[in-house]
Amino acid sequence: MAGVKDYLNKQVGDNREQIEHHVREILKLIGEDVEREGLLDTPARVTRMYEEIFAGYAIEPRDVLGVTFEENHEELVIVKDITYYSQCEHHMAPFFGKVHIGYIPSGHIAGLSKLARLVEAVSRRLQVQERITSQIADIMDEVLQPRGVMVVVEGEHLCMCARGVKKPGSKTVTSAVRGTFRKDAASRAEFLSLLKD
Numbered sequence: 001m002a003g004v005k006d007y008l009n010k011q012v013g014d015n016r017e018q019i020e021h022h023v024r025e026i027l028k029l030i031g032e033d034v035e036r037e038g039l040l041d042t043p044a045r046v047t048r049m050y051e052e053i054f055a056g057y058a059i060e061p062r063d064v065l066g067v068t069f070e071e072n073h074e075e076l077v078i079v080k081d082i083t084y085y086s087q088c089e090h091h092m093a094p095f096f097g098k099v100h101i102g103y104i105p106s107g108h109i110a111g112l113s114k115l116a117r118l119v120e121a122v123s124r125r126l127q128v129q130e131r132i133t134s135q136i137a138d139i140m141d142e143v144l145q146p147r148g149v150m151v152v153v154e155g156e157h158l159c160m161c162a163r164g165v166k167k168p169g170s171k172t173v174t175s176a177v178r179g180t181f182r183k184d185a186a187s188r189a190e191f192l193s194l195l196k197d
C-alpha cells in the first residue's frame with residue numbers, strides 16, 4: 001500500500017513560510033511565549049504535519065480506483081478495518097477510526113490497496129464523517145459500477161471529547177448505501193453481521 005509519504009500537499013510545501021508565520025501568530029494570540037524552547041520549532045512542525053494530514057488535496061479520489069480487474073465474482077466483497085485519520089472541518093481537530101466497505105461487483109473489482117488509498121484520499125482533508133462516508137460510496141459506485149455498495153465509518157472525534165460534548169472513547173457511526181443494498185435488507189444484514197467478526 002502506498003504510504004502518505006508518497007503524496008504530500010504541495011501547496012502547503014510551497015507556502016511553508018507563510019503558514020509557519022500564521023501558526024506563530026496564533027500561538028502569540030492565545031497567550032503563549034513563542035520564544036520558549038518547547039515552541040521554537042512548533043510552527044515548522046505544524047506545517048510539516050499539515051503537508052501530511054492534508055495530503056488528500058493532492059489527489060483526485062476517482063483516479064485512485066482507476067485500474068480495476070475484470071472479474072466474474074458477483075458475491076459480496078468486504079474490506080473492513082481500513083484505518084483513517086482526518087480533521088473535522090468545524091474545529092480543525094482530529095477525528096479517526098475505521099472504514100468498512102462492502103460491495104457486490106458487476107464485472108469490476110478494486111485491489112485492496114486501492115480501497116485503502118481511496119480512504120486516504122478522501123480523509124486527509126478537512127472533512128465531516130458523513131461526507132467521508134458518502135464520498136467513498138459515491139466514488140465506488142461511479143468507478144466500479146457495482147450492483148451495490150455499502151460503507152460504514154466509525155469515528156472518534158477529539159473536538160467533541162475535548163469540549164465535553166461526548167465522553168472520550170465514544171464513537172460516531174455513519175453509513176451509506178447505494179444500489180441493491182438500498183432495497184435488499186438481507187444484503188445489508190449480511191454485511192453488518194460480517195463486520196462483527
Ligand SMILES: [Zn+2]
Nearest residue numbers: 088090091159
Ligand atoms: Zn469538530
